[in-house]
Amino acid sequence: MTADPIEHPRPAPDVMLQLRTATATEHQQLEDTLDLLDPGLTPARLIAVLGRMHAFWTTAEAGLDAWAAARPDDAADVDWSARRRSDLFAADLDALDAPPGPGPGPHLPAPASTAEALGTMYVLEGSTLGGVFIDRHLGTLPALAGVGRLSAFSPYGDQTGARWASFRRSVRDHVARGGDPDALVAAARRTFATMALWCTDVEQPASRAAGRPTDPGDASA
Ligand code: HEM
Numbered sequence: 001m002t003a004d005p006i007e008h009p010r011p012a013p014d015v016m017l018q019l020r021t022a023t024a025t026e027h028q029q030l031e032d033t034l035d036l037l038d039p040g041l042t043p044a045r046l047i048a049v050l051g052r053m054h055a056f057w058t059t060a061e062a063g064l065d066a067w068a069a070a071r072p073d074d075a076a077d078v079d080w081s082a083r084r085r086s087d088l089f090a091a092d093l094d095a096l097d098a099p100p101g102p103g104p105g106p107h108l109p110a111p112a113s114t115a116e117a118l119g120t121m122y123v124l125e126g127s128t129l130g131g132v133f134i135d136r137h138l139g140t141l142p143a144l145a146g147v148g149r150l151s152a153f154s155p156y157g158d159q160t161g162a163r164w165a166s167f168r169r170s171v172r173d174h175v176a177r178g179g180d181p182d183a184l185v186a187a188a189r190r191t192f193a194t195m196a197l198w199c200t201d202v203e204q205p206a207s208r209a210a211g212r213p214t215d216p217g218d219a220s221a
Pocket residue numbers: 016019020027030031032034035036037122123124125126127128129130131133134195
């Protein structure tokens with residue numbers, strides 16, 4: 001039996017897997033910085049984080065709205081108008097008796113193509129997955145007992161899985177129709193990096209601030 005002389009083309013890598021792999025480090029960094037699953041999360045730190053998120057979402061959504069105006073059919077395909085969330089962050093801040101987030105938000109250029117828009121949206125929509133865990137955790141904190149349920153972290157409730165599945169379908173369809181997966185992944189990385197930078201100096205847990213060495217020299221002390 002001889003070896004098959006025909007070279008079979010390799011199947012294209014799945015764009016959703018590419019997105020997750022290419023942004024895993026940035027996701028972990030952001031998760032660590034925000035530390036929203038901290039059992040000692042205080043209302044003041046939650047307000048600080050929500051404020052940053054509100055400003056970030058406002059900026060990101062303005063760019064996506066500009067893209068949607070230029071590409072209404074693509075925006076309808078991914079149900080963009082029902083994925084907007086900046087108002088929910090504002091409502092959550094209001095429920096906590098806090099002002100809206102600091103404006104203006106970070107510099108985040110408007111997506112130049114549908115591939116870039118979907119890359120940006122990947123970051124925003126994916127956050128609803130972790131949001132389910134965050135929402136559940138917030139419900140256990142005595143310090144937030146009087147506040148009622150916040151809505152921005154987990155806006156879709158029991159529809160979270162279905163909304164994510166339909167987003168993933170839209171992304172894969174776009175790439176199958178010739179959309180550029182590299183542009184999509186690059187936009188997701190840019191969006192994550194911008195958010196991580198925007199949040200680096202957000203208020204940190206008191207426990208961490210107390211336990212953390214003030215300079216690298218202290219680490220070996
Ligand atoms: C402390 C904060 C966060 C925690 C604890 C967290 C946790 C998680 C968890 C557990 C998942 C996987 C859920 C699943 O597969 O069912 C996930 C997915 C994801 N999160 Fe977060 N997250 C946090 C913040 C964020 C933020 C702020 C963003 C972006 C703005 C973000 C973006 C994403 C994305 C894009 C995914 C989808 C990954 C994929 O499967 O491709 N997360 N997160």
